[in-house]
Amino acid sequence: MPTALPALSLSELGWDDDWAAALAGQSDPDLIPGRVSRIDRGISTVLTADGAVRVAAVAGLRLAVGDWVALTDEPTGSGPLVLAAILPRRCAFRRVSDDPAAREQVVAANIDSVLLVDAVDGQLSARHLERYVALAWQSGATPVIVITKSDLASPAEVDQFVAAATEVASGVAVHIISAATGQGLEQLAPYLAPGRTVALLGLSGAGKSTLVNLLAGGQVLATGAVRGDGKGRHTTTYRELVPIMGGAMVIDTPGMRALSVSTAADGVAQVFTDIEDLAGHCRFPDCSHTTEQGCAVQAAIDAGELSAVRLVSWRQLLSETTAESPQVTRRRVLERKREKATAKAGRSRARATERKLASPPPT
Ligand SMILES: Nc1nc2c(ncn2[C@@H]2O[C@H](COP(=O)(O)OP(=O)(O)OP(=O)(O)O)[C@@H](O)[C@H]2O)c(=O)[nH]1
Ligand SMILES: [Mg+2]
Ligand SMILES: [Zn+2]
Incomplete structure (x- = not known):
């Protein structure tokens, strides 16, 4: 069952002038805005200014938690609200499975920051964190690393964790917290306005x-x-948007292990800006950063400024981003276009039926 949520105003849900403009751009002036908080087998919980409503799936409209949607109470005005449109997403954390034929999943939409939670007793490797950070950058939101359960490690161990995370994600804020003791929670306040x-x-x-x-x-x-063995139990099985004290919203998600970066080329480049910058200083523009004379990347490794492991990682992730064939990319693009077209056609069909029902019978 979805969590009982108190009715919040639209602005408490994150509504602003730009969302209002996006809604006004829809053809129907009477649409009701709402934010998707949870999706259970095709039924979505949508938070509106009048409280939570349950909305049935509409073919071609693939909702994600965090989406702003437009609802309509046509044709009767007294039945359940019907999903009419998804307002264009500002950003979205997407997940692609390694299966090239698989569809992309939107894990969380319209987020300002992605908090990558990494426990000191957990099993998140630096290599795995790189993938998370790449996908977070790709989402358009700001990645933040949150090292949790600091109460379970010595200060020296926590320092090691922070050093490892900082090396993986330069330019990303790292915070140390403990839910058990409350340590460091105040550092999250800026993200939770x-x-x-x-x-x-x-x-x-x-x-x-x-x-x-x-x-x-x-x-x-x-x-x-x-x-x-330190592994979780997959307690959370669905994504959910939860309003928290102080007026922000948090999207909780089930733990994710396998993360493909095949569609996150920009995100990968952002994680490895240090290497990309160095590569710009190599003598040869097509330097492979292996044995060439004047290779700035190898020079940085020799000088102890760059770890060789990181170079290996960069190559691996880069190769994955270019692994997707143009045909697969094209298929994804076509799939998205088809979804949009189907949704539009479905809505105009529904409106035509309503008009027929509303018009007086022929005499
Ligand atoms: N000691 C300690 N334990 C914690 C802390 N935070 C969470 N835990 C424990 O870690 C375990 C897992 O916590 P969950 O919050 O269920 O983890 P999750 O990330 O939501 O896991 P999934 O839903 O499976 O993805 C629980 O037993 C928590 O009590 C902390 O700061 N310190
Ligand atoms: Mg959970
Ligand atoms: Zn080089």
């Missing part, structure tokens, strides 16, 4: 739902113990 939306991502068992509960001031979401 009224009207802001953050997504919590990370491995199962990292403590995402525990953190949401703490921020929400109550047991809103289920949490689960970590197994003896």
Whole structure:
């Protein structure tokens, strides 16, 4: 069952003038705005200014948690609200499976920051964190690394964690917190201003739902113990947008392990800006950064300024971003276009039927 949510004003849900303009751009002036908080087997919970409503799926409109949608109460005005449109997303954290034929999933839409939650007792490797950060940059939101459960490690161990995270993600803020002791929570305040939306991502068992509960001031979401081998138990099985104290919204997500960066070329470049900058100083523009004379990347490794492991990682992620064949990319683009067209056609059909029903019978 969806969580019982108090009715919030549109601005508390993140509505602003630009969203209002996007809604006004829709053909129907009587559309009702709402924000998708959860999706269960085709039924979405949408938060409107009058409270939460349940909305049935409409073919061709693939909703994501965090989406702003336009609802209509046509044709009768008294039945359940019907999904009419998804307002264009400002940004979205997307996930693509390694299967090239698979569809892209939007994990969280219209988020301001992505909090990558990494527990000190967890199993998130630096290599894995790189993927998370690349996808977070690609989403258009600001990535932030949150190292949790600091109460379970010594200060020296926590320092090591911070150093490892900083090396992986230069330019990304790193915060150390403990949901058990409350340490460091105040550092998250800037991301949680009224009207802001953050997504919590990370491995199962990292403590995402525990953190949401703490921020929400109550047991809103289920949490689960970590197994003896340090792995989580996949306690959270759906994504959910939860309003928290202070006026922000948090999207909790199930732990994710396999992350493909095949569609995140820009995000990967952003994670490795240090290497990309160095590569710009190599003597040969087509330098492979292996044995060439005047290679600035190898020089940085020799000088101890860049780890060789990071270069390997950069190559690996780059090769994945170029692995998607043009045909597959084209298929994805066509799929998105088809979705849009189907949704539009479905809506005009529904309107034509309504008009027929409303018009007087022929005499
Ligand atoms: N000691 C300690 N334990 C914590 C902390 N935060 C979370 N935990 C525990 O870690 C376990 C996993 O927490 P969850 O919040 O369920 O983890 P999750 O990231 O939501 O996991 P999934 O829903 O499976 O993705 C629970 O037993 C929590 O009580 C913390 O700061 N310190
Ligand atoms: Mg959880
Ligand atoms: Zn080079």
